[in-house]
Amino acid sequence: xxxxxxxxxxxxHEGIAFGCVHCEDNPDFALHKVPGLVGLGHGPLxxxxxxxxxxxxxxxxxxxxxxxxxxxxxxxxxxxxxDFSGTEEVQExxxxxxxxxxxxxxxxxxxxxxxxxxxNIQFAGAQTTALLEDARSINIDLVTSLxxxxxxxx
Numbered sequence: 001x002x003x004x005x006x007x008x009x010x011x012x013h014e015g016i017a018f019g020c021v022h023c024e025d026n027p028d029f030a031l032h033k034v035p036g037l038v039g040l041g042h043g044p045l046x047x048x049x050x051x052x053x054x055x056x057x058x059x060x061x062x063x064x065x066x067x068x069x070x071x072x073x074x075x076x077x078x079x080x081x082x083d084f085s086g087t088e089e090v091q092e093x094x095x096x097x098x099x100x101x102x103x104x105x106x107x108x109x110x111x112x113x114x115x116x117x118x119x120n121i122q123f124a125g126a127q128t129t130a131l132l133e134d135a136r137s138i139n140i141d142l143v144t145s146l147x148x149x150x151x152x153x154x
Contacts, residue, residue, distance in 0.1 A: 016050050038076070042104075048078075055079035107138050 039046035040059065048059050060082035062075045077083070084092060095105035111118060 017045050058082045
């Protein structure tokens, strides 16, 4: 039985699978300098999938500011507590699932700014997705480190 304490409630869940790293010879491996890695994707062994029934399949991940002069920390919340609203400092972006067992979440990409300039991006070459019938959908991948844009957007 594993316990997850979110400060207000403790989630009790039996039969959770955890992996163990036996060799960390690769310096680029994600666990090289941290004690663990949390799986938030859609695969059957991800943490959110395993405890999904206990948290109504809801979680929220709040990142600290990019320029983090105050050394604030991010937060991960589950279930009914998965809400960061009520402050001007927090910007929420709801995401949809890609519907599969991958690591993707989906947003509608409307535009991007470069400095103070907001280019008029055309999405002529983009394809619609199975989940969102909008050619501007963009995948948010919880595994990939790099960000890629279509050639015409880039």
